[in-house]
Amino acid sequence: MPRRLKLVAAPPTPARAVQADQPASGLRWARLYRDRLRLTDVGIILAVVVAVGLVGYFSGDSLRQSELVAGQYMAVTALVVAAWLLTLAAFHTRDPHVVGVGVLEYKRVVNASALAFGLLAIAFLVFQVDVARGYFVIALPIGIASLLLARWFWRKWLLHQRTFGHYLARAIVVGTREDVSYVIAQIESKSGAAFHVVGVSLPGDGIGFLDVGTQSVPIVSDLAGIADAAEAVAADTVIVAGQPEGGSDFIRTLGWDLEGTAAELVLSSRLTDVAGPRIHFRPVDGLPLIHVEIPRFEGGKHILKRTLDVSLSALALIALLPLMLVIAAVVKLDSPGPALFRQERCGRNGRTFQMLKFRSMVQTAEDDLAGLLDQNEGSGVLFKLRNDPRVTRAGRVLRKYSLDELPQIWNALIGDMSVVGPRPPLATEVESYEGSVHRRLFIKPGITGLWQISGRSDLSWEESVRLDLYYVENWSLTGDVMIIWRTFKTIANPQGAY
Structure with a gap:
């Protein structure tokens, strides 16, 4: 069983004093992990594309091995590397919200790679670049496979680190006792949740503990003092569970209160057993709509x-x-x-x-x-x-x-x-x-x-x-x-x- 960090109630001391004895911010861990992924992606793409370029050049006959051809291979290699890395960044393949859990990270890597080479194919066709064929036949499949394998190994490493309490976003869960208990239980039972609950905020409560399963989570504030509590316990995330008293006005006000802090606001939905691919957001002025696709069993x-x-x-x-x-x-x-x-x-x-x-x-x-x-x-x-x-x-x-x-x-x-x-x-x-x-x-x-x-x-x-x-x-x-x-x-x- 994964080892969880011991939850300790936050004393009413200034924020800097509390933070001095607490683990590094989850946002800092996320930046470090993102840097590791970026270096890995750059290394893999450089190695694969440069290798294909060298093989393509030296496998040609002596008449083709001229300075002009060498210049073409260098230019194509640089263009492929740049385009591939730019699309990986544009598709947010290293976004903290997708890495480490689910298939979205892998889908984004594949989609970004396919788009990069699709655009390059059009450009090379228009400008009749003959030396580019090997990049599509060899670099694309090997590169994608290598990127996905590297992401998988990094994910295994990340999950292992999380068993020691590392690379977890420190979270406060807000709402009624029932909703808060449900969210905490789900977070603790899911290895990919990526949150470490350091406190809860309940209506009318400002002291004590909330017992959830085998753990006792400290109550750090009532619903009026969430922002101050988030700063005091160095929370990275405030999770609103269910529909707390005050509804949308409460959530809007909480968002304002969290401005200027390091915490992000997350809303927990009770859409039971509805996965992300079936949920689509359609923003309408003053009315953000959530579309839930109806399952289809043909087609x-x-x-x-x-x-x-x-x-x-x-x-x-x-x-x-x-x-x-x-x-x-x-x-x-x-x-x-x-x-x-x-x-x-x-x-x-x-x-x-x-x-x-x-x-x-x-x-x-x-x-x-x-x-x-x-x-x-x-x-x-x-x-x-x-x-x-x-x-x-x-x-x-x-x-x-x-x-x-x-x-x-x-x-x-x-x-x-x-x-x-x-x-x-x-x-x-x-x-x-x-x-x-x-x-x-x-x-x-x-x-x-x-x-x-x-x-x-x-x-x-x-x-x-x-x-x-x-x-x-x-x-x-x-x-x-x-x-x-x-x-x-x-x-x-x-x-x-x-």
């Missing part, structure tokens, strides 16, 4: 998802076929019965299909289930037993590393499943669904998904449903790629797999 986006499924599953089958043959032989030798286990599951819109898995239990597992129901450790409609006696020796290894699910690649190839999606339920589970839980059947179930990278069998039934419904309504191709990537990490360090 071009889903065609692209199916294309990705077919491509990935076909390549995976070819690459993993030798491993799957070995696993099948091990399963057969370990216990009597077939290597493959077929089970009816519910797919999109409740249509049933035969899901394939490597058999990880004894052949009589389904008949033996009745005698184990009283030992069920699962929640909701799920049956889970950590030390299930039906699991074979080979099955325990297969389950631990999710190798028993490899045959589902075939289900994804023929269209019964998707590579990424909700957990495929049994028909008996679907019969027990109540209310909105049926919405998890609006898209195809997946080989992997949020449930697999978030704890699997260790999740409660409610949390499993919440993750599936969140995915159904907010999925994206970029998000799918991120889930696939995180699945490999989960397999290497399995949790909740039994």
Whole structure:
């Protein structure tokens, strides 16, 4: 578990005296991290583009290796480097609000790179620059891959630093006790929240502590003294939770009070399970509007998802076929019965299909289930037993590393499943669904998904449903790629797999 800094109530002393004993400002940490990203981006782009330029020049014949050609390569190299770095800056790829969490940082890097080379392609075509082809064929893909990999390594480093209380913005949470407690609990449970709550401001309260879970957060002020408290505890951020008394007038006045301080103002929305890509802001004079897209379950986006499924599953089958043959032989030798286990599951819109898995239990597992129901450790409609006696020796290894699910690649190839999606339920589970839980059947179930990278069998039934419904309504191709990537990490360090 990440180690959290101990929360200590701020004494009523002058701001400079308090700040002397406190960790460095989160804004300062953000600047240092941004500088590291900038240096890394410059180094990667210079290395890739210069290398391509040198290879292009020296791979030509002796007639082309003239001062004129050398000058062209130098000019093109300088132009590509400058354009690439400028677009990365213009797209705010190092913005503190996007680095370290989510996929937006990676999307901005890719979009900025694509735009830079798109504009360069037009310019080179107009001016007929023949030496530029290698930059598009080699520098662009290698450069993007290198930038994304570097960002990923820096993110891992950043998350590790945050476990020690570094690179966190110091925050005060403002609002009613209920709303403040909710926001603090969410911040503490999300590793990418990037906030360290140093105090709360509640109506009518100016002293004491607010107990949230296992921690006690100091109450630093009432709603009238937020700006002074933010300065006293060196807060980087003031988070307004929910809709405090006074509504929009309160928020506007608070913004005025924070002018001249180092703190920024953040509004916490209770739009439950609505992801950023579905939220759009439309400023109208005097009336800022927030548009929330309605989920759609047909159309071009889903065609692209199916294309990705077919491509990935076909390549995976070819690459993993030798491993799957070995696993099948091990399963057969370990216990009597077939290597493959077929089970009816519910797919999109409740249509049933035969899901394939490597058999990880004894052949009589389904008949033996009745005698184990009283030992069920699962929640909701799920049956889970950590030390299930039906699991074979080979099955325990297969389950631990999710190798028993490899045959589902075939289900994804023929269209019964998707590579990424909700957990495929049994028909008996679907019969027990109540209310909105049926919405998890609006898209195809997946080989992997949020449930697999978030704890699997260790999740409660409610949390499993919440993750599936969140995915159904907010999925994206970029998000799918991120889930696939995180699945490999989960397999290497399995949790909740039994």
